[in-house]
Amino acid sequence: MEKKNIDWSSLGFGYLPTDKRFVANFKNGAWDGGTLTSDATITISECAGVLQYAQTCFEGMKAYTTEDGRTVIFRPDLNAARMADSCRRLQMPVFPEEDFVNAVIETVKANEAYVPPYGSGASLYIRPYMFGSDAVIGVKPATEYQFRVFTTPVGPYFKGGAKPITIRVSDYDRAAPNGTGHIKAGLNYAMSLYAIVDAHNQGFDENMYLDAATRTKVEETGGANFLFVTKDGKVVTPKSSSILPSITRRSLMQVAKDYLGLEVEEREVFFDEVKDFAECGLCGTAAVISPVGKINDHGKEICFPSGMDEMGPVTKKLYETLTGIQMGRIEAPEGWIREVR
Numbered sequence: 001m002e003k004k005n006i007d008w009s010s011l012g013f014g015y016l017p018t019d020k021r022f023v024a025n026f027k028n029g030a031w032d033g034g035t036l037t038s039d040a041t042i043t044i045s046e047c048a049g050v051l052q053y054a055q056t057c058f059e060g061m062k063a064y065t066t067e068d069g070r071t072v073i074f075r076p077d078l079n080a081a082r083m084a085d086s087c088r089r090l091q092m093p094v095f096p097e098e099d100f101v102n103a104v105i106e107t108v109k110a111n112e113a114y115v116p117p118y119g120s121g122a123s124l125y126i127r128p129y130m131f132g133s134d135a136v137i138g139v140k141p142a143t144e145y146q147f148r149v150f151t152t153p154v155g156p157y158f159k160g161g162a163k164p165i166t167i168r169v170s171d172y173d174r175a176a177p178n179g180t181g182h183i184k185a186g187l188n189y190a191m192s193l194y195a196i197v198d199a200h201n202q203g204f205d206e207n208m209y210l211d212a213a214t215r216t217k218v219e220e221t222g223g224a225n226f227l228f229v230t231k232d233g234k235v236v237t238p239k240s241s242s243i244l245p246s247i248t249r250r251s252l253m254q255v256a257k258d259y260l261g262l263e264v265e266e267r268e269v270f271f272d273e274v275k276d277f278a279e280c281g282l283c284g285t286a287a288v289i290s291p292v293g294k295i296n297d298h299g300k301e302i303c304f305p306s307g308m309d310e311m312g313p314v315t316k317k318l319y320e321t322l323t324g325i326q327m328g329r330i331e332a333p334e335g336w337i338r339e340v341r
């Protein structure tokens with residue numbers, strides 16, 4: 001496979017159109033078979049459900065080149081299941097999970113020249129999404145939908161080492177109890193933009209959101225779940241029905257238990273106990289784990305013992321083991337690596 005002439009290491013996290021994308025349409029109560037197209041644009045009604053009432057959800061995952069030259073995707077079946085959950089909550093038709101995985105594989109295959117080579121640190125980001133495409137003016141679900149998958153090559157998340165970040169406790173809420181925090185809906189991101197721009201303006205990298213009802217428990221950031229490490233080496237992640245169930249976080253918890261022999265706990269985490277943890281990280285597809293060095297709570301700082309120079313030791317082991325599994329250097333649990341070819 002002849003790769004495109006791209007300077008992989010200088011890529012950022014941006015949109016670079018690739019050759020093909022997958023499109024399927026839902027009409028008269030059924031999905032068509034879907035097809036690959038070269039057309040990167042969409043023409044829809046000015047009154048489309050997505051434009052008027054934000055009826056849309058998405059997924060995100062990556063394809064990599066392994067050490068032995070295979071093109072693989074990390075756990076796309078979990079993205080398929082999560083997107084089905086998102087669709088049900090938004091009154092959108094589910095794109096069948098098996099068809100979702102096949103569409104993702106087909107799209108990656110068609111753009112294999114854009115899957116960055118092993119060792120570049122770059123990867124091919126995959127973005128499946130769905131939206132209500134026909135006209136809706138009274139508040140109700142659309143009757144026609146489009147499901148699409150595009151890919152775009154993205155650079156190494158950490159250029160020159162993973163430097164710990166500083167986050168702040170946000171005064172804004174991300175998700176209401178019994179709301180939509182647990183699904184990957186565009187609407188959750190639209191309303192987080194004000195808070196993240198404000199955080200950046202104040203010199204912080206991310207917002208830590210607390211539970212909206214009591215503001216005493218840790219939820220997540222705008223786009224990543226928390227992992228904490230206790231001083232005696234236990235890995236703890238917050239449990240809440242308004243957290244988006246990160247596939248990276250779920251995988252890291254299993255890695256902690258089965259590969260590193262660590263104790264793991266998914267439970268409510270009170271903000272009051274955060275000061276007692278030894279390490280803190282943010283988990284998501286983009287970075288796998290981004291180490292957090294400092295949390296600012298309205299001027300009061302929590303500084304983790306792992307410091308501001310590098311990842312804490314447990315975070316680092318988790319990061320290296322999971323990226324090792326993804327790149328084919330470490331044997332993966334059954335079903336985690338889906339080969340494209």
Ligand SMILES: *Cc1c(COP(=O)(O)O)cnc(C)c1O
Nearest residue numbers: 223224225244246247248284285
């Ligand atoms: C996508 C997302 C994550 C990370 O999930 P991964 O499956 O690990 O990429 C975490 N939080 C939110 C709010 C998200 O939208």
